[in-house]
Amino acid sequence: MSKRVCLQAGHQGITSGSTGAPGERDWTTKIVPMIAERLRAKGLGVYETDALGYNDDKVIETDWDLFLSIHYDADIYNDTGGFTDYPEPKTDGATQESQRIAKVLADYYFSTTGIKYVNRSNANTRYYYMWQYLTSKTPCVIIECGVGWRKPEDYNTLRKYDFIADTISEGILKAFGTFLDEDIPSEVEALGLKEIPRYNKYWTYRELISDYIKLYKEYEYEKQEKEKYKKEARELREVTKSQAEEIGKKEKEIDSLDKANAGYRAEIASLQEQFVNVSRERDGLIDCVKSYEISIPKLHATIKDLENKLMAQEPLKAYSSKELINEVVSRVVNKLKGGAS
Helix, strand or coil: CCCEEEEEECCCCCCCCCCCCCCHHHHHHHHHHHHHHHHHHCCCEEEEECCCHHHCHHHHHCCCCEEEEEEEECCCCCCCCEEEECCCHHHCCCHHHHHHHHHHHHHHHHHHHCCCECCCCCHHHHCCHHHHHCCCCCCEEEEEEEECCCCCHHHHHHCCHHHHHHHHHHHHHHHCCCCCCCCCCHHHHCCCHHHCCCCCCCCCHHHHHHHHHHHHHHHHHHHHHHHHHHHHHHHHHHHHHHHHHHHHHHHHHHHHHHHHHHHHHHHHHHHHHHHHHHHHHHHHHHHHHHHHHHHHHHHHHHHHHHHHHHHHCHHHHHCCHHHHHHHHHHHHHHHHHHHHC
């Protein structure tokens, strides 16, 4: 049995009182039949009603698979955006289905149209007047399609009537898990879409193409990044090669310096050995000088004593004092040399 949907054009049929946001009644009156036409073309049973649907026995006595009330917001928020809502759960006998459909429709509609999703759930939507008249088995959803008179933003998008009608009808079909194209080409089925969680219940060609475009863009980006990294890798290889050559040169220089250092170390060792020998000779000379410093005063005293004795002896009178002193000094020095050797 095909799904049965009741579509309500918000504020249609009301000429005074709650006539909606500027232009809303005319907009919903035009868009709802367009949505209904698309759903009927997909095999759904569709019934259209207006703001006075509570007076229609078929509306209030039928267990619909979905009652959808379609509206747009007034420009009172100084912002764009729309949302979907459902009856207060404690008042809704089909709340799980109401919430599920509301989420699927919101996810699809706002992502597809580009109209910003803003959760403005309030008493007027949670306790929308029609909810009390519908059967307890009927899932209920209200959609505020955007800020209808917010120019140029939501206004321009909402006036793309075919686009909006396509998107809302596709969102409804998606919520019911219905393929939007009945004749699925075998080459598409062969791709195994049902094995992919995103597509195993429902999908649209728009989603498939959107995913493809997204993946293709990612592929192009990755390809560009790959080329960039390949270029950087080539440049790094050149730098590495150049550095390797430079390192080779430096290693040769180091080997040469090591050899030179070995020669210098041998020279240093030889010089150190010579220094030790020179130091030893210097120490010997210092000891000799110290010995002379002790002996010389004694020799001076001896010479003086000899001078006195010589002068006192007559046989030496024939010699001058100078001759005698020179002879004594000569003998003393010879004696000292003989002792040192």
